[in-house]
Amino acid sequence: MSNEYAPHEHAVEHAAHAGDPLSRWVAVFTAILAAISGLLHYEEGVLQTKSLLFKNDAVLLQSKTSDEWNLYQAQSSKGHLMELAAELSGPEKQAYYRDQIAKYEQRKKEIQAKAHDMEKQVEEANLQSERKEHPQHMFGQALALINVAISLAAITSLTSSRKLFVLAGLAGVAGIGVSIVAFLNI
Numbered sequence: 001m002s003n004e005y006a007p008h009e010h011a012v013e014h015a016a017h018a019g020d021p022l023s024r025w026v027a028v029f030t031a032i033l034a035a036i037s038g039l040l041h042y043e044e045g046v047l048q049t050k051s052l053l054f055k056n057d058a059v060l061l062q063s064k065t066s067d068e069w070n071l072y073q074a075q076s077s078k079g080h081l082m083e084l085a086a087e088l089s090g091p092e093k094q095a096y097y098r099d100q101i102a103k104y105e106q107r108k109k110e111i112q113a114k115a116h117d118m119e120k121q122v123e124e125a126n127l128q129s130e131r132k133e134h135p136q137h138m139f140g141q142a143l144a145l146i147n148v149a150i151s152l153a154a155i156t157s158l159t160s161s162r163k164l165f166v167l168a169g170l171a172g173v174a175g176i177g178v179s180i181v182a183f184l185n186i
Contacts, residue, residue: 026157026165030150033172037146040179044139047186051132058125061118068115072108079104138182145175 079101086097152168155161 020160022160022162022165023157026153026168029165029169029172030153033146033150033153033175036176036179037143037150040139040143040146043183043186044136044143047132047136047139051129051136054125054129054132058122058129061122061125065115065118065122068111068118072111072115075104075107075111079108135182135185138178138185142175142177142179142182145171145178149175 082097082100082104086094086101089097149168149170149172152164152171156165156168
């Protein structure tokens with residue numbers, strides 16, 4: 001294994017030993033951005049998990065809602081069969097079939113009410129999922145800007161370009177600004 005340093009490692013080490021104030025600022029700046037990046041990655045993960053949980057709830061509820069509508073359809077079919085049987089049967093069976101028809105109509109109303117309620121729950125779960133997705137995307141944008149800032153800061157330590165460090169600072173501030181907006185939208 002060789003003890004040779006990459007050119008940028010030598011430049012960073014030399015700047016640190018030479019007491020270059022720009023290198024110190026770059027190091028502090030990079031450390032702060034790295035800490036903020038860790039926090040944003042965590043928050044983005046939490047929001048992604050919550051969004052997926054709400055979406056999963058919506059899918060499960062939609063499946064149950066479909067089952068309710070299928071049950072409604074079955075009750076409707078049975079009611080129609082009872083109507084047909086009532087038409088074809090003699091007067092002595094009419095009362096029985098009319099009772100059955102009323103029973104199926106009552107069940108349909110109950111099932112329909114439950115299915116409509118479940119549809120509202122699906123809608124709400126989807127809405128909750130979307131509410132988590134928006135700030136999650138913003139955290140992703142903030143992280144991209146902060147990563148650009150860290151990369152520019154690393155190049156700054158190699159080139160000692162103050163203009164590049166200002167650009168890194170602007171990207172970092174933009175990333176922090178976007179993350180603040182994301183936190184406000186949680």
